[in-house]
Amino acid sequence: MEGKNYNLPADAAFFPEGVERCSLLRFVLHLVPIVLLGLWGGYAAFRVLASGLGVTALDDYFGFGLWIAFDLGVIALGAGAFFSGALRYLLNIDKLKNIINLAVIVGFLCYSGAMLILVLDIGQPLRAWFGYWHPNVHSMLTEVIFCITCYCLVLIIEYVPLMLENRQVVKNRFAHALAHNFHLIMPLFAGIGAFLSTFHQGSLGGMYGVLFARPYVFRDGFFIWPWTFFLYILSAVGCGPMFTVLVATFMEKITGRKLVSWDVKLLMGKICGVMFSIYMVFKLIDTVAWIFGILPDAGMTFNQMFYGWIYGRWLLFAELIVCGVLPAYLLLRARYRERPALFYISGLLACTGVVINRYVMTVQTLAMPVLPFDRWETYAPNWAEWGASAMVFAYAWIVVALSYRYLPIFPQERELNKK
């Protein structure tokens, strides 16, 4: 039996072995504002469920708004989970084991958060199961619904063994055995996850690409999949791992402890650099094809795609150049990548670029008039939409904080923080 050490935090018995954590009081205090934010968001969610979507700023022009952009954004950023998982388990890049746990947690949070928002976003949440029971196989959204729930289950299965590895939980023989067995079959789930996730990242893009009557997003493609299908996969794998790295680094800043070694981060950065560069090449080709093919076919010009400041050209410039070509180049070249400041900045830019992409494809598409006698409309989310999104953010923060405090998610932590 362990002797009680009163110098340690009250919950020290639950900490991963050999690591330091702040006092319980400090931990709880830091959660207070987050919980308050979550409660405010929970109230917003309650209002939405109780009195309907009328409380949001969505309307018949903007049937999709902040929430869908948020979902698409976090799902792209959460792609680190499946892609690093695939590299780690399928291609056996062993080094990635040092960050894969965090990637799984971030992925799980992104996906479960997105599903939470989706429940609010549909008008009839109690009929949500129609998506499985009465599926329309032609709809990209059906593909999304199936893949996203299946992949969320996979992420739970990947997350559960992590939870079981808590120092106290793992003392239970059953939990121990379960965790061990889960680990053995993890490559299988990584494979399934990679398959599911690739597909729905793609079908999220496909959702927009198939809208043949919306020239802003319509794209030709390959078989039933429009180009956006592939662009979404590429952009997600290009930014997802970097997002995981950014989260890890952010956690390091907050906790003041080293969690992931620089070489692991660099490896992730290199992978992202390659993938993001490939994405940018195709995205640029796609943009050119859109300007000179799809738009004139629809009788429209490039200039008609923008409106005022809110939907101005700067968005396209930011997405493609500042948050596109620039970070791709910086991450690709070892010379720049190896300078931490540039490394993190390019990571941030790449993630921002992908989020801008998801935002404009969701909102600008709908803001643009297709009928020649219609006019541009603008959209700004209201408190209910921000609130519900904040709720997901708070939920993610809390889960990450708890996971960090109680679960051995960073195998290198002990080593890196040796004094």
Added chain:
Amino acid sequence: MSATQEFRIKWGMVIDLDKCTGCGSCMVACQAENNVAPAEDGLNRRRALNWLLVYRLSNGKPFPDHDIAYLPRPCMQCGKPSCVSVCPVVATTKDEEGGIVSQVTPRCIGCRYCMASCPYHARYFNWHDPVWPAGMEKTLTPDVSVRPRGVVEKCTFCHHRLMAAKDRAYAEGRDPEKLPDGAYVTSCTEACPNGAISFGDVNNPEHKVHELIKSPYAFRLLERLGTDPQVWYVSRREWVRRLGDNYLNNEPTKG
């Protein structure tokens, strides 16, 4: 993106824009016929629920050369609907003889993907539960179900009137699949004091609309996007026809 289904009967609407003066009679008749709740504040055009909406068109010229036209916009019942293939729960289909795009609100989960897909803004979401002033619910017709909040709805070409016309045909021993011209018309068609709207089976030579759509002045909205609408518009004014679709500067107006 399912293939276009061809039907023997094709219910179509032809609207003469030179005859529409924008009085709104069609919109009122539509709301009353289809149990659309009245709105105390109908001013929010992005939230007001209209199965049929009259747009105001302008030739864009300054005074005194300005010209004006009104364009009633029902659901286009597209031959190749952008909304049908995207619905994840088969709540909207184009599967019935006549080609009317159905909207089954009890199936709809309210994801609004169909609204994002429709360039005509013909689809409307129930942002709130519908409310009638006390007693006014007694004027609901028994023909169209009242939609709760959280589902999408749209013009159905007064589909219940088609069913009523078929029932009458059964009762009279006629073939319900060969309705004579005028046996089935929409509420807006009937209400228009100008007679600007014509309705019938465009595939049937015995129906007036069969000829009307062949007019050199006939056009459809956003034809080049490939939606193949079942609503035609007619105008002798070129600027009106040109507003029916997006044109590059050097392209001639169709129709």
Added chain:
Amino acid sequence: MLDRRGFLKFVGGAAVGTLATPVVWKGLDDLSIWTQNWPWIPRLDKGNNLNTYISTTSKLCPSACGMRVRLVNGRPVRVLGDESNPLSRGGVSALASAEVQLRYSPARLKRPLRRTADGTFVAIPWYEAEALLRAELVKAARDGGLMCLSGDENGTMNELLSALTVAMGSSDFYLMPGEAQTTAAAWKSLGGRGRVGYDFARSDFVLAVGAGVLENWGPVVGNRRAWGRARPQDGEPAMRLAYAGPVQNNTAAGADWWLPIRPGSEMAFLMGIAQLLFAQGCPSAGVESFAELAAVWTPEKVARATGLAPERLQQVVEQLAAARAPLIIVGTDLGQGGEAAPVILGMALNTLLGRVNQDGGLRILPEPEPVFPRAMSYGDMMAQDFTAAVRAVADKKRAAPSLLMIYEANPVYAMPRGAGVEELLGSAGFSVSFSCFLDETARRCDLILPSAMGLERFDDVNTPFGLGEIFYALCQPVAEPLYESRAAGDVLLDLARLIGLDMGYATFREALEARAASLGLDWAGLMKGECAISRATLPLESLIFPSGLIAEALEGRFIQPEKGALAVATFTKLAFGTADSAIPPFATKLITDAELTAGELSASMNSATIRELGLREGMKIRLVAGEMSLPARVRAFEGVAMGTVALAAGFGHTNFDAFNNGKGANVMDLFTTVEEPGTGLAVWRCPDVKIVKA
């Protein structure tokens, strides 16, 4: 035995077991069925699927729309057009279309209300209300101080009301000011007999000056039906339409030509036409004075007054000359308080073109014979000028009425703020309103009696204004009066009997039966929705062109507004109600930025005018005319004449229902009443306004 661990196992077992029962899927299924039938969503009442239809005529829509009311198990649910109606031929106006829904307007009066000493209203039973009114009638009969205002335009109800007024020893029976009185005054100035109608349907070229013939003027549904039929989609139009007015309104949208002229410049425009007609050799024999007056109105002079390009005026005259059956209709957008002089000119031009008593021309119709003894004749009613009477009371030129009785009219809302209606209501000894709705006027009365709506009572339409033929149709109840409302006709007949007046009929229906009989019509047929039409005319007797009057009316007009000031033009949509009604429930969705911007009245101006005044679109402004002002927002619309601001009429109700209140402002707040030079008619006029940035 059941420790924590055991309980968890039990729960686990129960969870597994539940999956093997219908609870989950049946529950999920029932839950979604519940969402499909939420108890707070109104249910449909299918009953036994029994549909019945009753043909009747709209009293709400001034165009005497024929309606086929659909009832499901006896419940009226829809107003449909009536194909068999010879006037509306299946067409139905936006207003009539919402009539069954309007029955349930939140503004609908439920029971009699009496004003208490502190100004609030208390509900009282009918017998008490009747006793109260009876006592007031007895008093008024003694001093002959009854004044009666009717909102009915053309029914037998006006005969009952006028007969009652006369029987009470008063001659103060008035109709709400309307186009009919203006037209009658104009016709009288020309020395004409009978009443005038326009045979719109048979004309092949209609020049409408100010009259919204496709939206709100006269028998508009009939007009539009005829116009639509004359313009087949697949053939050449058999009727052309030119509209002259300051705003490109709904009539202009349908017209082949919109001729933008400044507000108030109709006379100059008409004189210009006369000048060209005479110049082209139109015989001036008998109308030399007219030719003489017109001679100076060259297209250039007209252009200066109206803003209309000279070649466009010439084009109109060419079309008039080329047409087989041209017709000129002069009216106003508001349909109320218009000037008689332009109408006189219109009639004179029709005469000049030889269009009197022709098919598709101006037709002289015989006046109806009253069925109520002592009732005023049609001509007498038309000669009564309510606006003038109100003015006289306000100016203390005559005594205030001891009893003011208002029947289905809303003058407080619909008449110019400066007309003095509120003062009249304040000075009357006692005021009573027979009204369907708790409107602005009813709220200022001492007693409010809930009236049965047109769909709930027997009533009739006897030749709506503007129609070129005699037309008679019946209104019959399709449902019982809602709440405690009653048909005013029957209430008044009861009261008259109680105070010892013999009106000749026990019920209003009897009076209508007598009317039908007098017209030689079959009651049963009328009840089936049949209408009577007669194309009988009175012969044209020689008319005298009132050149002195016209010269006087022309004097001092057409002065350009001073710098920075704008002329005001209104535009009216029937869908937004009439002077006696308001926006029906469904029509709120018809409101666009043409009428309201951000909840305030749109002040529409063309972009040149906006630039000139240094305004911006969407800007909050006030329109100021003397002491009166109106809040609005600038809207750019190229369909407005230069130096003109266009405002929608029919908004700014303060006391109606949630579909009306708080929407925009009432243009009548800018209007005042003046005496028309020449005719002496009390007309409504809006002075030029200055724009003040708010």
Added chain:
Amino acid sequence: MEDRQESTAPQKEVCSRFKCRLCGVAPFFVGIVVALVFGWWLFPTLMFNSQEQPVQFTHDTHVNVAGLDCNYCHKIRPDGTFSAIPTTKECAVCHQVLLGESRAERVFWDEYVRPGKEVAWLIYQKQPDNVFFSHAPHSLENCNNCHEFSKTELCLFCHVNVKDKAPTYHENRLSGYSKDTMKMWQCERCHANPNHLAGTAANNACFVCHK
């Protein structure tokens, strides 16, 4: 690792391997049984309430004793609508005086015919507002193009047997549906049957049955 074994050791000493396994599994199986009993027996009973018809009507009396044809009361009107259940006024064509001495007749006459009140009949086959159903196409004539239904057989295909005493009406407490309300899959027995698509105008398009 050592820590863990130490901490679990005392538990092992408390109960024997056999006993532990038994008491370990028992609550789980009890849970399953309880859930099954609740789910299959209690739940379906709790879900529905029971109501009796306000008047005990029998078709037997009307068809076999009075010799009425079905169409006498349930007819397709000339406009194609279905008259459904007759109104009290229509019933009173025959029931203007007491017919027979049954209690049901007495109740009907006293409580409905005399005051002229409509009977709030409970409709076993009640369909929700969002369903469009018309009797006109489901006619003997149409169906017997291929089938050989008798009139009764055809009616009983969808309607519960009301030959004798009117059965108890069960209403779902949550959804408000009658227990006998046909669900979509039951309609689809004919509508989704490919054999029907050729012979009749019936098909399975959504709007054929929904409104």
